[in-house]
Amino acid sequence: MKIDIYTKDNCIWCDRAKFLLDSKELAYTEIDLSDDSLRDDFYLKLGDNVKTVPQIFIDNKRVGGYQDLVRWFDNGL
Secondary structure, eight states, X not given: OOEEEEEOTTOHHHHHHHHHHHHTTOOOEEEEOXXXXXXXXHHHHHOTTOOOSOEXXXXXXXXXXXXXXHHHHHTTO
């Protein structure tokens, strides 16, 4: 399973998502979008009016943010 998580500094939801993945002993790649211009470019590429981090992708499919990740695990996916 390939997991990418897009984060920024001082983001409680990013920390929670990483903690959840760590608690499941799942390896992930963190992509730091603390730079505002990088983050804005990322949001534009995503579309769908996304304007928050974390954004989590599993096997190149967007799961979404922290709450979406929790639902993903709750649904046994």
